[in-house]
Amino acid sequence: MTLSPASATPITIYGADWCRDCVRSKALLDRLGVDYTYVDLVAEESAADRARAISGRTQIPVVVFPDGTHQVEPSDREVEAKLGELGLV
Numbered sequence: 001m002t003l004s005p006a007s008a009t010p011i012t013i014y015g016a017d018w019c020r021d022c023v024r025s026k027a028l029l030d031r032l033g034v035d036y037t038y039v040d041l042v043a044e045e046s047a048a049d050r051a052r053a054i055s056g057r058t059q060i061p062v063v064v065f066p067d068g069t070h071q072v073e074p075s076d077r078e079v080e081a082k083l084g085e086l087g088l089v
Contacts, residue, residue, distance in 0.1 A: 010036075010065070010086075011037070011066065012039060012063075013029075013036055013063050013064075014048075014050070014051035014060060014061060015039070015041060015060045015061035015062075016040060016060060017040065018042075021073050024076065025074065025076075025079060028076045028079055028080065029079075034088055034089065041060065054070050055070055059073050060072075061074075065082055065086060066086065066088075067086060
């Protein structure tokens with residue numbers, strides 16, 4: 001997992017370590033060498049409100065991209081396509 005200051009990180013993932021989709025999305029970004037900030041919703045319970053405000057849903061992970069768009073429970077293919085669109089991979 002790559003952890004960077006939010007100001008220097010183009011991607012934020014809101015998730016929980018018990019969530020298989022969250023673990024999978026983080027592993028994809030790690031494999032691709034893409035920096036991201038991981039917000040653990042268990043450790044930082046108030047962050048769940050931020051994730052819900054972004055997505056309008058309670059499902060995780062919520063992946064927020066530097067262009068302001070987000071994906072909820074995305075497949076690896078969806079994340080990789082968005083990263084390609086943004087020129088991050």
